[in-house]
Amino acid sequence: MQNQPLALINARLIDPAAGTETRGGVFIEDGVIRDAGARVTKAEVGSRTLVVDCGGDVVCPGLIDMRVFVGEPGAEHRETIATVSAAAAAGGVTTIVALPDTSPPVDDPAVVDFLLRRARDTARVRVLPSAAITKGLRGLEIAEIGLLREAGAIAFTDGFKSIRNAQVMRRALTYARDFDALIIHYAEDADLAGTGVMNAGELATRLGLGGIPAEAESIMLDRDLRLAGMTGARYHAALVSTRQGLAALAASKAAGLPVTCGVSINHLTLNENDIGDYRTFFKLAPPLRGEDERLALVEALASGLIDVIVSDHNPQDVDTKRLPFGEAEAGAIGLETMLAAGLRLVHAGHVPLPRLLAAMTTGPADILRLPQGRLAAGAPADIIRFDPDEPFLVDPAKLHSRSKNTPFDEARLQGRVKLTVVAGEVVWE
């Protein structure tokens, strides 16, 4: 059985891979893009095709989110693959990379297999499991990188944890290189972060909360980048939040190392002042930093130093968030608001739209070596349509995630996703 071909016409086509923006359409058949460009019009696609007139809306590749906590296995009360993928579809995210910090953690090929099967049966979007770098995410012994990769792990990361021991990290990078495996690391020196719960500085002092200095990130990142240079492994810094971290990455990139970095949408659009009177929805890891750091991140996004934007989707329920700030869990949901929050930077004139989209599509696709994330003929038909100017109010009750811990609660955003297509099938409209 073949699906009816689909054509999205009369659209503002943005292909971040080619860096082009044209008026035209996308023609989809058998789950792949057959053609894209000004040629694709209603007259061209034939009568058998389902035609959607986009009325000048943006049509671009579906978003790829490299950092999502999917809840399965073990935290189904916070999220499931069904709910997380519904949230992703509604947010225009067509591929998600699942974090391994589950229970049990993804450190065994059987768990990778479980995730792939659950995704096949319950997900609306593509779910790619990442696997642990170290057994049990304990940071002590290397996990079975070769077997996990064979089972289908797209990359290796200890998720929310940082590997403390430099020798372990060195061996992991060295070993991963043999398999050409990508290592993704959350860089934070646990000792220096200590009991801190927010960015170190005047605000933390006023609130009487323990601070995490920028150096907790940059010292760990410096170590990692030196080890990446030493081993030649592919290294991706999961979340950069400081100018010091950016400087270290810029130097390594200039030296030609195969290193890349991501930033969370929260750190691009929020700062520590949003914590206000101990609002735990703004407790994140790494912590939200000062406005000067945020502006530096935006600049690094615009310049291309930052390769990837992630939602860092981390569903937390009331029991883990309705606590004193120091005891609350870190993390925020973000799949459904990532694009619209990112468009704030476009509307403010800080980042061009194609560049923003590149960091959510081509950027992660290149790092993960995925064929999607582009509008080329032959690419998987993962496509979204949105009007970047359409305003809406974020209503947590209407979000699809099982948890409601959004820092954009009641925020006015622009750019709701109208249509999401995965492998040629409409999964959201």
Add this chain to the structure above:
Amino acid sequence: MALPQTPAPFPHRHLLGIEGLSAGDITGLLDQADDAVVHSRQIDKKRNVLRGRTQINLFFEASTRTQASFEIAGKRLGADVMNMAVANSSVKKGETLVDTAVTLNAMRPDILIVRHHQSGAVDLLAQKVDCRVVNAGDGSHEHPTQALLDALTIRRRKGRIEGLTVAICGDVAHSRVARSNIILLNALGARVRVIAPSTLLPSGIEAMGVEVFRDMRKGLEGADIVMMLRLQLERMSGAFVPSLREYARFYGLDAEKLGFAKADALVMHPGPMNRGVEIDSAVADGPRSLISEQVEMGVAVRMAVLEALAGGLPNAA
């Protein structure tokens, strides 16, 4: 010019911190506390301002003197006071904090006095209850009644706060007493200094309006008030400072160091003291010590706070 007979009503629902209070709010409370001192020195100390009202002292962190002070203050005003000591071990973190708040709220208390080891916990609890809430100390954030009682003590001895130089000395990083005092003293126009080793100074403290000193003798020069902070001994064995004896040597207040302050400088301490560590017994028990007076003023200030908040209660007389 005649003074107004009745003070302006206290314009806040709760007392969660000194932050957010105006200079007028603060002096209003201090004036009311002066009256409470008079009452407290009478044979018949009982008043009926809070008659029929229920006050619950909810202490998630052990305390003897603060809890006793609030209890006496409430009883002197005629409230029914109940002490709830929530043993830390039985508290399953904040889950119970909100649950406890909701449960207690259902018992319809009028005033809750709350102490908690987490900064911001009292704010959180205040969002979940209908009654008035007084912060009796939250983590390293604020301890507003301590700052008020310190201000009352200073004002009664020195006649003013504006223009005085106050040196706060010790573990500023972890001290809610220091934060509340810095905010209050600045609001009333004092010059505030902090004296501590850098490991006990939080980052950005200068932005709170203080002059920072690492050398105690220099920091004490010209000070009118020397306010010592209590040390938590577990922090003093290598984590923040190398040893107690080293700390006592450089930051302990003794007669010699006090000699650098003004000749009429007075010494304060929120208690309980670590004698021989942050303060020498000769100074603590000496003629320039206000430490016992602070305890007396504590009851008066808490009476003033309870009375001020009670004025805003539904069906208040």
